[in-house]
Amino acid sequence: MEIIHDRRKVYDIDRKPCLGCGDCGYAIRPVVGRYLTCPVKEAMEDEGFELYFSRGRMNVLKSILEGQIPLSRELAEWVYQCSVCGNCTEVCHMSQNEYITLPTCNWIDHVKVWDALRKDLVEAGFAPLERHSDLVEYMNDDKMRNPYGEDIDEKFDWIKEFPEIKEKGELMFFGGCSIPLRQVETLKNMMKILKAAGKEIAMTKDEWCCGSIAIRIGDEKSLTETIKHNIEEFKERGAKTLFTACAGCYRTWKKDYPELLGEKLPFEVKHITEIIIELLNNNQIPFKKEEGEKVKVTYHDPCHLGRHMNLYDIPREVITNIPGIELIEMKRNRNNAWCCGAGGGVKSQFPELAVKISKERIREAVDSSAQILTTSCPFCINNLNNAYEEMDTMVKEKIKVVDIIDFIASKI
Amino acid sequence: MTEIYQKLEKIVSKKFLSNSIYVRHAYSRNVDLVLQGVPDIVIRPKDAKEISEILKVANENNMPVIPRGGGICEFGGSKPIGDGGIVLDMKRMNNIINLDEDNLIVTIEAGISWGKLNEYLCHYGLYTGCMGPGSGMSASVGGGISHHSVGGGGCAKYGACTNQLVSLEVVLPTGEIIETGSQANKFSKYPFNRFGNGPDLAGLFCGDNGIFGVKTKVSLQIFPKPKFADYKTFLMPRKSAETAAQIMTEIRQKGIDVYDAMFIPDVVVAIGSERGMFPLWEGIKRKLGMFFYTIEANSKIELEERVKNLDEIILGKKSEFLGPEIKDGNIAKWHYAEQGHWQFYHNLWGMYPSMQPLSAECFCPISAFPKILQDIDQWDIEHESDMRKIFDITNVRPISGSGPVPLVDGNNVEITAGFVSFWRYYDGEIHDLIKETNIKLWKSLLERVIRHGVQWYMMGDYVSRFMVDIGAYSEEFYNLMTSIKKNLDPNMILSRGKFNFWE
Numbered sequence: 001m002e003i004i005h006d007r008r009k010v011y012d013i014d015r016k017p018c019l020g021c022g023d024c025g026y027a028i029r030p031v032v033g034r035y036l037t038c039p040v041k042e043a044m045e046d047e048g049f050e051l052y053f054s055r056g057r058m059n060v061l062k063s064i065l066e067g068q069i070p071l072s073r074e075l076a077e078w079v080y081q082c083s084v085c086g087n088c089t090e091v092c093h094m095s096q097n098e099y100i101t102l103p104t105c106n107w108i109d110h111v112k113v114w115d116a117l118r119k120d121l122v123e124a125g126f127a128p129l130e131r132h133s134d135l136v137e138y139m140n141d142d143k144m145r146n147p148y149g150e151d152i153d154e155k156f157d158w159i160k161e162f163p164e165i166k167e168k169g170e171l172m173f174f175g176g177c178s179i180p181l182r183q184v185e186t187l188k189n190m191m192k193i194l195k196a197a198g199k200e201i202a203m204t205k206d207e208w209c210c211g212s213i214a215i216r217i218g219d220e221k222s223l224t225e226t227i228k229h230n231i232e233e234f235k236e237r238g239a240k241t242l243f244t245a246c247a248g249c250y251r252t253w254k255k256d257y258p259e260l261l262g263e264k265l266p267f268e269v270k271h272i273t274e275i276i277i278e279l280l281n282n283n284q285i286p287f288k289k290e291e292g293e294k295v296k297v298t299y300h301d302p303c304h305l306g307r308h309m310n311l312y313d314i315p316r317e318v319i320t321n322i323p324g325i326e327l328i329e330m331k332r333n334r335n336n337a338w339c340c341g342a343g344g345g346v347k348s349q350f351p352e353l354a355v356k357i358s359k360e361r362i363r364e365a366v367d368s369s370a371q372i373l374t375t376s377c378p379f380c381i382n383n384l385n386n387a388y389e390e391m392d393t394m395v396k397e398k399i400k401v402v403d404i405i406d407f408i409a410s411k412i
Numbered sequence: 413m414t415e416i417y418q419k420l421e422k423i424v425s426k427k428f429l430s431n432s433i434y435v436r437h438a439y440s441r442n443v444d445l446v447l448q449g450v451p452d453i454v455i456r457p458k459d460a461k462e463i464s465e466i467l468k469v470a471n472e473n474n475m476p477v478i479p480r481g482g483g484i485c486e487f488g489g490s491k492p493i494g495d496g497g498i499v500l501d502m503k504r505m506n507n508i509i510n511l512d513e514d515n516l517i518v519t520i521e522a523g524i525s526w527g528k529l530n531e532y533l534c535h536y537g538l539y540t541g542c543m544g545p546g547s548g549m550s551a552s553v554g555g556g557i558s559h560h561s562v563g564g565g566g567c568a569k570y571g572a573c574t575n576q577l578v579s580l581e582v583v584l585p586t587g588e589i590i591e592t593g594s595q596a597n598k599f600s601k602y603p604f605n606r607f608g609n610g611p612d613l614a615g616l617f618c619g620d621n622g623i624f625g626v627k628t629k630v631s632l633q634i635f636p637k638p639k640f641a642d643y644k645t646f647l648m649p650r651k652s653a654e655t656a657a658q659i660m661t662e663i664r665q666k667g668i669d670v671y672d673a674m675f676i677p678d679v680v681v682a683i684g685s686e687r688g689m690f691p692l693w694e695g696i697k698r699k700l701g702m703f704f705y706t707i708e709a710n711s712k713i714e715l716e717e718r719v720k721n722l723d724e725i726i727l728g729k730k731s732e733f734l735g736p737e738i739k740d741g742n743i744a745k746w747h748y749a750e751q752g753h754w755q756f757y758h759n760l761w762g763m764y765p766s767m768q769p770l771s772a773e774c775f776c777p778i779s780a781f782p783k784i785l786q787d788i789d790q791w792d793i794e795h796e797s798d799m800r801k802i803f804d805i806t807n808v809r810p811i812s813g814s815g816p817v818p819l820v821d822g823n824n825v826e827i828t829a830g831f832v833s834f835w836r837y838y839d840g841e842i843h844d845l846i847k848e849t850n851i852k853l854w855k856s857l858l859e860r861v862i863r864h865g866v867q868w869y870m871m872g873d874y875v876s877r878f879m880v881d882i883g884a885y886s887e888e889f890y891n892l893m894t895s896i897k898k899n900l901d902p903n904m905i906l907s908r909g910k911f912n913f914w915e
Contacts, residue, residue, distance in 0.1 A: 017835060065441065
């Protein structure tokens with residue numbers, strides 16, 4: 001109980017209480033685009049006990065804080081079946097109108113609570129779970145420095161094709177791990193866009209995994225070293241702006257690093273879409289001429305960009321600037337967007353659950369009549385693609401899943 | 413326990429029941445601060461037949477069973493009273509069984525939420541009229557029927573949700589499955605009327621707080637949603653509660669078919685504005701009570717006539733119209749057009765961080781509510797020393813008072829009163845004094861309100877027992893209720909402890 005006691009300021013649910021209304025499990029309110037909340041609970045279908053969504057977990061946390069029940073491995077198995085998407089915070093006493101703010105939603109931050117509980121489970125020795133342990137071990141291994149267990153040089157192989165990438169510069173790219181190791185064509189397409197726009201960038205071959213996976217799992221013991229290394233690496237190379245094409249890296253750099261360090265970073269952090277919108281606004285991207293009927297595109301908000309970082313408009317502005325495109329929204333979008341299911345370590349530890357959640361998101365995209373489902377997060381892309389591969393031909397005939405960078409590059 | 417668990421596992425299969433300590437604790441609380449009961453087993457049944465078998469096992473083993481819908485009872489009604497027993501999580505039963513568009517009747521499984529049901533109906537231009545309780549986004553229809561729920565909108569026009577009940581399928585505590593109303597005739601092909609075929613046995617289960625049976629299937633009258641609606645908000649003059657009561661009375665006396673009419677007391681407007689909850693009222697200097705209405709109609713002319721009649725009443729009481737848009741202060745528009753009616757009160761529960769509700773929600777005549785509200789203020793003053801005990805630990809004093817007062821059936825209103833206070837775990841320590849003081853204050857406030865002769869609809873664990881404990885029930889009424897309970901549930905299996913019906 002001592003560990004929990006130490007965490008009380010993070011949990012803070014004595015001051016930011018869950019009132020137990022259950023909207024995080026059941027709320028449907030079409031007038032504001034709210035159609036249920038918890039992707040994990042819905043994926044569990046008939047087996048969806050309340051412990052699968054926030055209210056049940058909060059009730060358990062109350063009992064833990066009151067000393068009635070202990071932390072345990074069994075609890076960890078439940079706790080990590082959560083993509084930490086933050087949709088429960090959105091629904092928590094939401095108003096969604098600027099004139100009636102009902103700020104209770106600002107008082108409870110579920111993601112922070114779950115992060116803190118995960119840290120306690122790790123410190124008490126009940127976590128990480130098996131697959132999460134491997135990821136963190138790889139991430140901290142000097143020969144790897146990525147959670148995929150690949151050799152450290154693998155991440156930078158793709159750079160050989162682009163000698164124009166400098167080693168120092170004001171605009172520096174943080175490649176992260178997922179895109180260079182699992183989605184490398186997207187990086188090449190990013191370079192195609194930047195080259196076409198005449199934008200120069202720099203990179204370092206000594207970046208380490210940003211540590212997102214360790215933060216989400218709650219295993220932060222070696223994170224300070226990682227953060228310091230990464231910041232120093234970019235600072236030394238003269239970065240004024242660091243940008244990334246990964247939503248997870250973006251959140252980690254922009255939100256987690258300053259919070260963990262307790263100070264501002266020495267440079268600005270941007271997502272690739274924020275760079276692209278600047279290029280579009282300056283007419284620097286030479287798109288092909290519009291041909292034939294407009295293509296219907298829908299955008300999936302990654303949790304790490306949307307709910308976690310409030311970056312909703314820019315990706316949409318980017319899409320609407322592409323000639324021949326009609327942006328249409330899915331039934332659940334922006335702060336109500338349905339999570340793809342990959343986050344919070346769910347994809348690595350509970351891959352079937354993650355894919356099941358993504359299937360629902362793809363079906364929603366099909367219902368919107370979109371021909372292209374695009375997004376801007378490699379975890380979402382990977383998980384959506386895994387789900388897509390398992391879906392029937394009828395779905396595949398109707399829609400394709402494409403990274404926003406690949407989509408833009410295809411129009412140049 | 414293992415033997416019982418194995419018997420239950422044969423009924424529902426192991427995926428749908430759990431005795432994990434964490435699952436049990438997840439189902440051990442509702443929305444109050446002080447009541448907890450940890451079940452032995454949680455089950456998610458799929459139909460009436462499974463529930464019937466579960467109840468038979470429970471009877472054989474003298475094990476209490478508590479049904480739980482949305483789990484949002486303010487008086488601990490959907491968790492065990494004391495530890496132990498079985499919680500039936502009814503939320504797996506959330507399907508729409510039939511929409512009878514000709515007769516405007518929908519039949520659903522009892523675990524469906526009002527939100528899901530109305531989302532389905534809106535595609536047909538239909539709605540449930542009364543939208544269930546204020547928590548209707550999540551609250552179940554079965555729970556609404558068990559409590560005569562109101563507060564989710566439409567209750568001024570349609571009354572409590574039980575008014576729309578056509579037929580029920582109920583599993584009795586001993587396992588028999590019955591259907592009521594038109595369905596009592598086994599040759600009836602579909603539900604069409606509640607009354608007839610003998611006494612209104614559906615009424616026995618309406619507002620029973622889950623003691624007489626487990627509702628599994630509900631048929632409700634539904635309505636075409638009128639195409640035209642208007643909604644206005646008014647700033648009240650001084651003595652706002654009395655003025656609001658006069659307005660509500662006049663609306664009823666003139667027979668105006670208002671959909672919603674609601675009074676928001678001065679304290680909510682003042683504190684809510686101070687806390688930044690109501691930017692729409694920031695520019696208003698006098699933070700007095702608000703009154704809003706919603707009116708529906710089938711034509712523009714009809715709507716204009718109704719609005720004119722309503723405005724004459726309200727503006728005649730020196731109130732001030734705030735303007736048509738939400739930004740002008742028109743909370744009624746937000747409530748009807750954006751909020752989907754639900755969840756207004758819950759937001760107020762969290763008006764101050766850390767404060768959770770200990771409620772005293774009940775019905776009373778329109779004419780009685782201003783005095784009750786005044787008396788709650790007086791009660792607050794009289795209990796300063798107890799409030800101070802909590803303040804001394806938390807540095808914040810509990811707040812008592814009333815939230816919005818909606819007009820409901822006939823000439824009645826719902827009082828959404830109570831006080832908000834702290835959980836006993838505070839700042840890393842357990843403070844039993846907070847819990848003891850909360851309980852003392854809650855009992856005291858409930859008794860004070862009961863003595864005004866109010867009528868409770870949601871009673872759960874706490875109010876149902878408290879009414880008996882303080883002798884508030886007439887002896888004859890309670891004896892009849894006891895006799896029915898003993899007859900239906902000889903082992904007191906179902907919702908054991910409510911109304912002091914113990915083993």
